Amino acid sequence: MSEQDLLAPAAVTTLAPAEDRAALPLGKDGLDRYTRRDLRKEEIAIARQFHGGRMWPYAVAAFSCFAVWLSFFPLAIMGVLNLPLAFVLSCIFCVGGYVTSHEAMHSNIGRPGTKYRWLNEAVGAVSTIPIVFPFSMARLMHLEHHYHTNHPEKDPDYTDEAPNMWLAWYKTWYNRQPGVDGSIHHYKRILAEMGTPEARRALVETMILQLIFMGTLFTMAWTGYAIEAALIWWLPRHIGLSYIRFFLSWAPHHPREGKMGRYENTYVFKSRVGHVLSMGMQYHLVHHLYPGIPNHRTKEAYYALKPILKARGVDVSPL
């Protein structure tokens, strides 16, 4: 071999990479595993600061709202109830009840084995009665949603998906139609398929609560209080369920298709109705990352986590 052959460019190029590459393999987020691990450690350290806190206001809100709502029935029969005001309050209680029950679903009011566990279960049980949605079913289905967020078959809330806001509102109503496999019908089917003792209990409780709901409406209606029953329970339940499904299910998870990763299954979005009226759902991503952070602290936690979320590829531009 001549000296000229040894110095030929072809011999050099076989030793160097074909293209400019990072020294460590990068994931689809553009980060190597060491960077991802460091970011995760930092993320956990920040998130830990926002776990816990005062949870008694959730319990007070749940029990007082439920008591006020219950009082509407005898007051309406006695004819001393301001029906338009009761209607508005009932709608608020239906929506707000889901927020308090949501904390109980994640055991944020009392962990299993702690002295406030009974309170956690009681808050959950009373909170969802106005929307005729037993806590046992709500908890099982919500946890399934967390385990399989945006999975077309396994996420119980996947049926809320719609291409735009208007169709999403329509779908909240459509999914409740008797022959449609959406919303509570979809939940009942999943529970029947699960077949566990907890699922069977949830199905029985759902049946009992639905019968109590219908029994109350029928009794009130045939004794001359149909309008009162409609404005205290029937309409607020429908309005509340649509509102809940839009803000808690569609808005933070749309579009769902193919978005199942930890940092991509929930979006940060700017709500037109603000933080309180959207029930803090603008920061729902924080809840999916750390369900132990209570709802009222997710906003604060989001801004603390924002640089890390941005580094992980989350679109943080809306907020």
Place this chain on the structure above:
Amino acid sequence: MATVLKQVLAWMPFFFGIGFIAPLIAQLMVLWDIPAPFGISRIAFGLIIGGTWGLVANIRGRWL
């Protein structure tokens, strides 16, 4: 028992039509002072509308 309850729930739209929508229609007609057509009572009118609507919802699987 569970089978009976399942059957009741399966026919719930129809029961809802006669159990709730019918008296609701009748009481709204009283509130807004609307007489029932063809000389029938308001509750009879409510039962016709509510019962039919509930039955259709039961068969079609949609209220609208």
